[in-house]
Structures are given as C-alpha cells and as structure tokens.
Amino acid sequence: MISARAFTTRFLGDPVAICAGTVALVLVLMAATAPLIAPQNPYDLMQLDIMDSEMPPSWMPGGDPRFLLGTDAQGRGVLSTIMYGTGISLLIGLGAVAVQGVIGVTLGLVAGYRGGWIDSFLMRLADIQLSLSTLMMAIIALAIFQTAFGAATYSQLAIPILIAVIGIAEWPKFARTVRASVLAEKKKEYVDAARVIGLPARLVMFRHILPNTLTPVLVISTIQVAEAIMIEASLSFLGLGMPVERPSLGSLIRSGFEFIFSGSWWITLYPALVLIALILALNLLGDWLRDTLNPKLRRGED
Template sequence: MWDSQMGYSFRRNPVAIVSFLIFAIIALLAVLAPFIAPYNPYDPAQIDIMNSEYPPFWVEGALPEFPLGTDDQGRDLLSTILYGTRLSILIGICAVLLQAFLGISVGLLAGYIGGRTDSLLMRLADIQLSFSTLMVAIIFLAVTQALFGTETFNQYAVFFLIVVIGVAEWPQYARTVRATVLAEKKKEYVDSARVLGFGPLRIMLRHILPNSLSPIFVISTVQVANAIISEASLSFLGLGMPPSQPSLGALISSGFNYIFSGSWWITAIPGVVLVVLVLVINLLGDWMRDVLNPKLYKG
C-alpha cells in the first residue's frame, strides 16, 4: 500500500521529482569522482602552486583545463568539489547511521520497558538536547585535537566527525521511536507475540520496530542534511577536515580569505553546491513526511 501510495505521490509531485534527480546526479558524480575528476586533489604530484587562483571558464583569464578555476593551492576546483562532495555525503550518511543506531536502541528500551528505565534514558536525552550540536562538537573536537595532536587528528578526522555528529544527535531518534513504541506495545499483535512466548528483544526488533520505520525514514532524511551542514560548519571553523582532504566546508573555509581579493569562486562555487545539496535533501524529507503522515497526505 505504502509503496503504491508513495510512487503515486512521487509521480504527481514535480518538486520531489526534481529534487530527487538533482540529488541523484550530485551523489552519482561524487561517488564516481575518482573516475571522472580531471585531477586527483589528494595527489601532490598533480598540484602546481603556479596554477593557483585561476577563474572559472566564464571569467576572463580562465584556462580550458580548469573549467571551474583553481583554488589557492593550485588544485582544480571541479575535481576538488567532486571529492569534497563525496566526503561530505559520506560523513553525513555515516553520522546518521550512528545516530539511528543509538537513538533507536534507546527509544526501544525506554518505550518498551518503561518505568525508571524510561525516565532515566529520557532525562539523558533531555540533557543532550539542552546542548547544541555545534557546541558539543566544538568542545569534543578541540579537546581531541589537543590530546592527540594535529597530525593524528587530521589523519582520523573523518572518524572523529562521524562520532561527534552521531553522538550529538541521537535524542531526535530516541524520542520519536519511544513515542511510537508506547503506542504500538498496547496493540493486540504485541500481546499475541507475548502469549506465543517471544522474548522482549524479539518483540522489539521483529514486531514493534518494523511498524516504527515511517517516522525513522523521515527523520533520517532531514538528519543527513543537518549532518552535512554540521560537518561543513566544523570544517569552516577549522575543526573538521584538513586542507589536504577537503570537504565542502573545508573548501568554503579555505577560500573565504580570498573573496575580497577577487578569487570569489573558491568559496562561492562550493557554497552553491552545498546549498543545493542540503536544499534538495530537505525537500525530499518534507515530501516523505507528508506522504508517510496520513493526516497530511491528501492523495
């Protein structure tokens, strides 16, 4: 039923179609970056500082081999954006998977067991929600960088970002899953499972969780966009990806000092890509929310 309803709604929604196509194109180009990028921005042998700050092709003084220009280090901006987009999407998806694992686990336990366990876990979620993601991430990453040193931090920056963004946002899932579990566990199919002798773990995972997937899908779509923005913000502040492995946020940060000197494209073009990527993901999330919510769905 949901598949046919979602397909029908998708075909009738031009915003959803366009958003999906744009996201699919960006994601495909990012995944295929090692094969389609003209240069490898991670290879120092392919970087020449003498090629720095060449403008994109529509600006006078451009070079044909650099269609979107070059950055301050002489790297081809098109290649760097492709690799950076792949990195940003990877961090966003992995961080959301970690958020989902933690939040779903906590939500299932809190909603199904109830009592003091529910109160304790939800108070932990409330405490976590009282701190902004960026504040938690800045403190954690700054301390981590001081403890391990800049070189080690840069080497494992991807993992540090995934962990801190994932841990900072799990309460969103926990609250939603808990509310769904509280409603589902009172239904007859759960009582039937108990009568058949199924254990709590099997009931939660095999019976209740599948009926909680709709809101989880909606949250995940929005959270991917939020995770990408968080990564970009941290990289812009110098607490994310190093210049040698640029994400979209790191690219925007590296070119920010050159805006007023005339090399605006170093920041502007990656910034446009980031805005478009986050926008289409949020539009897809809004469409999915409307379709999966019977009160909002109008056919």
C-alpha cells in the same frame, strides 16, 4: 502503509519532489564517481602545479580550459575538489546518521517498551542532551582531541571522529521519535500475542515492534543527513572539521573565504552553492516523505 505504486505516483506528481530528488541523485552520483570522472585528483601532489593557483573559471579572462570552475590557492581545480568534497560530506552525513540511528532507535525501543524508571532515565538524558547545542558540544570534543593527540593524528582520523561526535550528539531525536511509536505499538494485539507465546522482550522489540516504527525513522533520517552535513560544514569552516588537504564542502568554503575580497570569489562560491543545493534537496525530500508517509498529513486517499 502506502503502497509502492501509490508512492511512485505521488512522487512523479510532485514537481518539487522530482526536482529535489534529481538534484540529490546528481550530486550523489557525482560524488560516487569522482575518482573516474573528475578532471584532476586533488589529493595527488604530482597533478598539482602552484603556477596554476587562483585561475578564474575557464570562460573568464585568464581562465584555462583545463579548469572549468577555476583553481584554488594550491592549484587544485575547483570542480575536482567539489566532486571529492561532496563525497566526503555525504560520507560523514550518512555515517553520523547511522550512529544516531543505532543508538537512538535502540534506546527509544527500550524506553518505550520497558517504561518505568528506565523510560524516565533515558528520556531525561535525552532532554539534557537536546538542551545543549550540538555544534558547541562538537567544538569542545574536537578541540580537546586535537589538543590531546595533535593535528597530524586528527587529520588521519578526522572522518571517523566527526561521524562519532555528530552521531553521539544527535541520537535523542531518533530516540524520542521511536519511543513515541513504540508507546502506540506495544498496546496492539500482535504484541500481546507475541508475549503470550513466550517470546523474550528482545525479540518482541526488534522482530515485531521495530519494523512498524521504521516509517518515521526513514523520514527523520533524510532530514538528519542534511543536518549532519551542515554541522560538519560549520565545524570545517571554523577549522575543527576536515583538514584542508582532505577537503569537504565546508573546508573548501573556508579555504577560499580569505580570497573573496582579493577577487578569487570562485574558490568559495561554487562549493557554497553545491552545499546549499545538497542541503535544500535533502530537506525537501524529507518534508515530502513526511507528508507522503504520514496518513494524518496526506491530502487525498490512495
């Protein structure tokens, strides 16, 4: 296991990791402090004026200094909607990965430790789910929910529903990763010692084996957050994700897409650039963590 000092040294010695970490940190802080620093609250109808709709960025002819990146069709400042939308996208991404982690890690531990028919059943279940498109499963589930309960109910429950759907659809990636680690760990002496002193299987799995499988879980979590955000953005662009009145980055891109050819390109462009920067930063951090924490992939010794 790499030490904290070596970890920090490697991070500070890698320009790509520094840039990715800085971008991710700036976007996270921007989203977390949006209610305090955003020029406008896009959810407050009292702050909106339809006469401000489709204003260009402030440095262009017809722009307004109040709206640095222009406004959308509802008169909301694009900068403000990006700040709030980034927070919603991150919330869904982190929530979905938490669901994936709880389900996947638990089933992976059980499958790897128990073995036998339990392992075969859970892994075949994971194989079946991996063979299906996550986006297609999410589209079907969300379409059924909206049809059954109506758009108004869905609008109120959109965030927890998206977290649950994306989380349940992606758990096999965690399960297979953890299972592979458990198969290696359960043959070691400390596991045999725990069994000899009579510890129940539940304690052996969660108290002794699980802490030694967290390194690959950390790596895959970073990448899965990016993937969950991308899936939510795709669903929102198709009209099945976040509603327009509660914008995520995906729904912001969708709401401005129809205005691109009319000249209001900024409504879609700036949320798209933020989404690309966020996904790229998280993926680069995930790749760096994988290379740093996996001894087989390290180029040098500490």
